Amino acid sequence: MPRYLSMVRIEESAIPEGGPSPELMQRMGALLEEITKAGAMLDTAGLTPTSDGVRVSRREGKTTVTDGPFTEAKEVIGGYALLQAKDKEEAVYWAQRFVDVHEDEMPVTLEVRQIAE
Amino acid sequence: MRAERAEQADRALDAVFRVESAKIIAVVARIVRDVGIAEEIAQDALVAAAERWPESGVPERPGAWLMATAKHRAIDLVRRRETYARKLAEVGRELADSAAEPGVDARVLAELAEAESEPIDDDLLRLIFTACHPVLSTEARIALTLRLLCGLTTGEIARAFLASEATVAQRVVRAKRSLAAAGVGFEVPYGTERAARLASVLEVVYLVFNEGYSATAGDDWLRPGLCEDALRLARQLAALMPDEPEVHALAALLELQASRTAARTGPDGEPVLLADQNRARWDQLLIRRGFTALTRAGGLTAEPGPYALQAAIAACHARAADYAATDWSAIATLYGRLAALTPSPVVELNRAVAVSMADGPAAALALVDALAAGPELRSYHLLPSVRGDLLERLGRTAEARAEFSRAAALTRNARERDLLLRRAAPRE
Numbered sequence: 001m002p003r004y005l006s007m008v009r010i011e012e013s014a015i016p017e018g019g020p021s022p023e024l025m026q027r028m029g030a031l032l033e034e035i036t037k038a039g040a041m042l043d044t045a046g047l048t049p050t051s052d053g054v055r056v057s058r059r060e061g062k063t064t065v066t067d068g069p070f071t072e073a074k075e076v077i078g079g080y081a082l083l084q085a086k087d088k089e090e091a092v093y094w095a096q097r098f099v100d101v102h103e104d105e106m107p108v109t110l111e112v113r114q115i116a117e
Numbered sequence: 118m119r120a121e122r123a124e125q126a127d128r129a130l131d132a133v134f135r136v137e138s139a140k141i142i143a144v145v146a147r148i149v150r151d152v153g154i155a156e157e158i159a160q161d162a163l164v165a166a167a168e169r170w171p172e173s174g175v176p177e178r179p180g181a182w183l184m185a186t187a188k189h190r191a192i193d194l195v196r197r198r199e200t201y202a203r204k205l206a207e208v209g210r211e212l213a214d215s216a217a218e219p220g221v222d223a224r225v226l227a228e229l230a231e232a233e234s235e236p237i238d239d240d241l242l243r244l245i246f247t248a249c250h251p252v253l254s255t256e257a258r259i260a261l262t263l264r265l266l267c268g269l270t271t272g273e274i275a276r277a278f279l280a281s282e283a284t285v286a287q288r289v290v291r292a293k294r295s296l297a298a299a300g301v302g303f304e305v306p307y308g309t310e311r312a313a314r315l316a317s318v319l320e321v322v323y324l325v326f327n328e329g330y331s332a333t334a335g336d337d338w339l340r341p342g343l344c345e346d347a348l349r350l351a352r353q354l355a356a357l358m359p360d361e362p363e364v365h366a367l368a369a370l371l372e373l374q375a376s377r378t379a380a381r382t383g384p385d386g387e388p389v390l391l392a393d394q395n396r397a398r399w400d401q402l403l404i405r406r407g408f409t410a411l412t413r414a415g416g417l418t419a420e421p422g423p424y425a426l427q428a429a430i431a432a433c434h435a436r437a438a439d440y441a442a443t444d445w446s447a448i449a450t451l452y453g454r455l456a457a458l459t460p461s462p463v464v465e466l467n468r469a470v471a472v473s474m475a476d477g478p479a480a481a482l483a484l485v486d487a488l489a490a491g492p493e494l495r496s497y498h499l500l501p502s503v504r505g506d507l508l509e510r511l512g513r514t515a516e517a518r519a520e521f522s523r524a525a526a527l528t529r530n531a532r533e534r535d536l537l538l539r540r541a542a543p544r545e
Contacts, residue, residue: 001345037238037356038136039349042402082402084349089132100178 001084002114003042004091006098009109010078012050012069020106027101035083035094046079075109088114123171129179130170134163135268137180141187142265143240146303148191152247153293156265158194162187238357241266242305245354249318252299257292258321264289266353267346277343278328315358319367319424322350326371331388331530341378348375355410365414366425372407373431376400388532392440404435426455445474462493470503478510498527502537509540518543 035041047053053068070076081098085091095110102108138159146155162183176182248261263269263277271289275282306314329343351368358364380394411428415421421429430451437443452468465488473481485504494500505520521541525534 001342001349033356037241037353039351039353039356040136042406084345086135087132089128090136093129093132093136097180 001086002088002117004083004085004088005113005115006081006083006091006095007077007111007113008046008079008081008098009075009111011074011107012076012078014106016106021103024101024103024106028098031097031101032081034097035081040083040085040090040094042082042084044079044081047077050076078108082115088112126170126175127167129175130163130166133179133183134166137183138163138268139241139244139266140237141184143244144184144237145187145191146244146247147240148188149194150303151293151297152244152261152265152303153290153297154194155191156293158187158190159183161190239305241353242357243303245318245357246305246314247296247301247303249314249321250296250299250301251314251317252301253292253295255321255324257288257295258317259325260285260288261292262321262350263325263346266350269346277340315361315363318354319363322347322354322367322371323424325350326374330374331533344371344375344378347371355413359413360417362414362417363422363424365410365417366422366428369407369410369414369428370424370431372403372410373428373435376403376407376435386532388536391434396439399435407435408432421454423455423459426451426458430455443474445471446476449475462488462491463497463499466494466497466500466503469507473507473510478507482507482511496527498524498533498537500524501527505540 032041032044050068050070050073053070055064055066055068055070057064057066081094083091083094085094091112091114095112099108099110141159141162142152142155145158146152149155149158165186166179166183170176170179244265245262248265249258253261259278260271260274263274264271269277271286272282274280275285278285305311326344326347329340329345329347348368348371351364351371354364355368376399377391377394379400380396380398381389383389407428411425411432414425414428418425430448433444433448433451449468449471452464452471456464456468465484469481469484469488472484482504485500485507488494489500489504501520502524505517505524508514508517508520518541521537525537525541528534528537
């Protein structure tokens with residue numbers, strides 16, 4: 001059964017003051033539990049804000065280390081889920097369920113990528 | 118455009134149904150009290166969606182749509198049954214006053230309300246316990262579990278077990294009939310019955326995994342699909358029954374065994390023995406998951422059960438940097454405890470292997486010879502295979518080769534036979 005990494009892309013500027021609503025967290029918790037109970041969830045976590053993050057990059061032979069926040073980026077990775085699914089359609093189904101729990105004013109994009117094995 | 122939308126709807130429907138079907142069957146089975154009918158109703162909902170969705174588009178919440186459609190059909194069925202029963206009763210009693218039988222619709226409505234509020238987890242557990250009911254043969258339990266819980270088609274089950282599709286289909290039909298005939302209640306057992314019924318569930322999951330892990334027959338040594346279905350079931354059970362130590366222990370065992378999958382076959386699909394496996398190819402995520410599950414099992418009881426002991430043995434292997442660094446005396450002790458708990462010649466044979474590594478081949482040969490004298494393992498290829506190994510290590514080469522040929526003749530797996538024949542052949 002292939003594994004899929006779902007990267008949760010969010011707009012940091014669109015996160016409401018005080019973080020996501022308790023309702024969103026509750027819906028998300030219920031969904032993550034459902035995916036776990038389906039035996040499909042291998043691992044999942046949220047990431048701290050990009051203000052805590054660092055970018056280490058190398059371009060044209062030169063390494064740069066830049067501290068967050070990554071203000072120039074519209075979307076940043078806010079979390080991930082590692083799933084084991086029968087096929088891409090199943091992974092996409094769970095991804096749809098995940099974006100569906102979000103409120104309209106909080107845009108979210110899930111990038112679903114199969115792990116090369 | 119239209120064809121494209123239809124195809125998209127088809128693929129989406131397949132995935133949704135696969136993920137949701139067990140839940141739908143489980144919820145419907147509680148309403149109609151029959152897993153066979155529940156499965157038919159779930160299939161009907163699927164057909165309805167296949168007809169509707171290409172025209173209307175995939176609904177916003179496709180899983181909920183399927184569930185609602187199936188529930189309505191189930192309640193319709195119960196209502197028709199109730200009405201029929203009531204009419205029969207009326208005719209029988211020649212009662213003119215039909216109001217004398219109150220509460221039929223109320224009961225159906227209560228059932229519906231209950232269906233809304235009761236957690237699906239309980240329904241899924243009931244479905245698992247029913248599919249693995251001891252009144253069914255092992256083959257029937259396996260087929261029914263793969264069909265109802267894992268959403269495999271009869272064709273897929275047939276391919277996995279090298280049986281004909283007709284055989285599997287018949288097995289499933291007969292199993293459903295046996296359940297109905299035995300009046301098996303759709304429930305999670307409690308009290309004294311629970312342990313026995315749970316053992317039956319865990320056994321099914323374990324057998325499915327093992328059939329995939331070292332296929333008893335056929336050309337492939339491994340059928341990863343079956344392992345994955347079993348692993349998923351084990352994870353599911355652990356999430357549904359968080360207080361049962363042996364459930365976590367089984368999950369731990371399967372995670373740890375599965376972590377070795379990539380290293381267990383060579384480039385041409387031939388089996389690679391534990392001693393020769395490249396441990397860099399063991400899956401660290403699964404190993405970590407296995408350790409976590411084993412710790413949870415250990416936290417729930419001071420007396421590890423058979424799966425916990427087997428998982429502890431697998432954990433010893435996972436911890437060892439290489440074969441030689443394995444804590445063989447710990448493994449021999451664990452096999453000793455396992456043998457005390459579930460005496461079996463296979464466990465004894467495994468203990469002998471561990472003893473051979475801890476105390477040398479001579480000590481182990483005595484154990485294996487005792488087993489060889491008994492009738493139980495007469496047709497089990499691993500007995501001569503292990504004995505051959507010990508003899509080889511003792512320098513008794515000719516006897517060792519004879520044992521490997523005997524083992525090769527006994528295995529039904531082609532890959533394993535090749536390996537054993539190679540060991541039986543004289544070397545320069």
